[in-house]
Amino acid sequence: MSGGVGPTGSDITFPKEQEAIHEEHQEPNHSLKPPNMKSTFLSFPQLNSLAVIVILASSGMVSLEDLSFLIFSFIYLFFISKVAFPSKPNATYPQIFNPKNKLLRLYINIGAIVGLYGPIAYILEGTYEGDKEGIKAASPHLFLLASQIFMEGIVFTGGFSPPSRAFVPVMYNSRRLFTIVDWLRTEFYKAEAQQSGSDTRVMVGRVLAVANMAFWCFNLFGFLLPVYLPKVFQMYYSGHKEKV
Structure with missing residues (x-):
């Protein structure tokens, strides 16, 4: 699974997948592949993400706006990968961060637990307690994160340029913050509503929503924008200057 600090270098991925990605980047001709979806294959994390997307979309718990956002993104x-940030021939794009870095792996694991596994467990448990409001509130965030994971796999295996890859986590992280705000509002005001689950579930939902807001706000404003994006553009444009 990837969600940002994975193939694109900015969110979440499994440790074993990081090592495979790191090895693949060592292949001399890997970065020379142009964006070509015919060479793209669906990995196990992508298949899982696609399954979550289909299930949530077919359940009616995802709004038309979020579905439209996935299509628009x-x-x-593909538009910016062709017009604004094309992958140049003979350009090499090394990984920005070492996937074997222990601190990075810890950050990735925390993001996976808070942003993916926690909401999945929360939604599944909510089906037993009949917490319709909580399930509906948490689903948009999970849908968008699964969409981000799926899209990041596409841009990585498709050989897109680093700025095109960076577009995915930045845009999806920004959009998810709005869904998490709605999730927070629902969790803190649903105690008086019917079918909100047990008191323990209400508390867990609030903690999970707050944790996601804190983590993804830091991820966007403390990592992606001030750290990741400058490194991406520096790599992309310095590579072109060397060719001049």
């Missing part, structure tokens, strides 16, 4: 990604 797919189209816009």
Whole structure:
């Protein structure tokens, strides 16, 4: 699974997948592949993400706006990869961060637990307690994160340039913050509503929503924008200057 600090270098991925990605980047001709979806294959994390996308979309718990956002991001990604940030021939794009870094792996694991596994468990448990409001509130965040994971796999295996890859986590992280705000509002005001689950579930939902807001706000404003993006653009444009 990737969600940012994975193939694109900015969010979440499994440790074993990081090592495979790191090895793949060592292949001399890997970065020379142009964006070509025919060479793209679905990995196990991508298949899982696609399953979550289909299930949530078919359940009616995802709004038309979020579905439209997924379609728009797919189209816009290909547009900027062709017009604004094309992958140049003979350009090499090394990984920005070492996937074997222990601190990075810890950060990735925390993000996976808070942003993915926690909401999945919360939604599944909510089906037994009949917490319709909580399930509906948490689903948009999970849908968008699964969409981000799926899109990051596409841009990585498709050989897109670093700025095009960076577009995915930044845009999806920004969009998810709005869904988490709605999730927070629902959790803190649903205690008086019917079918909100047990008191323990209400407390767990609030803690999980707050944890996601804190983590993804830091991820966007403390990592992606001030750290990751400058490194991405420096790599991309310095590579072109060397060719001049």
